[in-house]
Amino acid sequence: MKKAGLIASALLILVFLGAYGFYLSSAADKPSEQAAATKQNEANNAAIVNGKAITMSDYQAEIDRLHRQISMTGRKPDEKEMHALDQRMLDELIGRELLKQETVKRGIKTDDAEVNAQLDAVKKGTTPENFANSLKQMNMTEPQFKDYFASRLAIKKLLDKDLGSKIVVTPEEVKAFYDGNPDVFKTPEMVRASHILVKVDEAAPGEEKAKALEKIKAIQKRIKSGEDFAEVAKEVSDCPSKDKGGDLDFFPKGTMVPPFEKAAFAMKPGETSDIVETEFGYHIIRLTDKKEAGTMSFDEVKPRIEQQVRAEKMSQEYHKYVEALKSKAKIEIFVKQ
Structure with missing residues (x-):
């Protein structure tokens, strides 16, 4: 029998994008009113992205999920590392909000059939009990999880459209990865x-x-x-x-x-x-x-390597893409850095 342990589905460990509130301000406000509004924003919001708030409660919920995920791995990061991870979480939420806004701006949508297909794929990869437990641990309902997929699918369509053509993996790169990482392909x-x-x-x-x-x-x-x-x-x-x-x-x-x-x-x-x-x-x-024990042949792992190299290149282009969106956005951060 396998050792007892909690294995969370890779997809269930992903963070849910909450529905954020709106922040409305007016240039005609009196200085005292503006100061009061600023204090209220600092108290209630972690950040505001192009007028759209990432609330402090949403941010804290994501931090709590992140901490639970880390604890499930058995890791115990020190205070400095946890602070860096918390900051990275806020940066990730800001990036997601910008991507979400871009999908709306570009009219990129998903339909129920696409979303349901993704949800069904997740359910087939686990048992109903494990699926329910994972949602509970992530403090998410199934409708929230479905909304998460809808948002992620729209973002994926955006990235595929804008970045897909930039990602080219050559046979030489694939072979170089195989030759340069021999331990990765050893099998016990x-x-x-x-x-x-x-x-x-x-x-x-x-x-x-x-x-x-x-x-x-x-x-x-x-x-x-x-x-x-x-x-x-x-x-x-x-x-x-x-x-x-x-x-x-x-x-x-x-x-x-x-x-x-x-x-x-x-x-x-x-x-x-x-x-x-x-x-x-x-x-x-x-x-x-x-x-x-042995080593997997190049032909056996070639498709996996292509996916890995493509994913690494996509990650690089993704960060450039998000940084470009940030450079054109109005972002106010209220969390102490």
């Missing part, structure tokens, strides 16, 4: 295994554990008598992998809990383990395949 020894689990908590009473052990022994007899491993797994296993006949696909060392890993890596393809006890319960493991 991996095995593929299927298993049957009888779940029981390691802190369960002795009687409960004995009952589970008897159950796995009965299952073991069925396997030894020649019954199909996958069919038995589908029938009796307590692991979600039962839907795939117990198949866990390929995994390297360090992925599974130690007793499971030790048993799996000690076998040859086609062999079946004795009963293995872990913190999850009792397992019977069948090794179905093994891959030795």
